Amino acid sequence: MAKKTVATLQNKDGRSFSKVIRMYKSPKTGAYAFEEKMVPSEGVKDYLKK
Secondary structure (H helix, E strand, O other): OOOOOOOOOEOOOOOEEEEEEEEEEOOOOOOEEEEEEEEEHHHHHHHHHO
């Protein structure tokens, strides 16, 4: 049987990262757009406060 591999987002220094997807309204067109960014797990709440 084949094993399933799961990727972990950790650096060698032990910090883990999370992928954050944020939706915002474009000021030009009024359409909604999405922004994706890799953020350290400790800074997710601070990033979303913007």
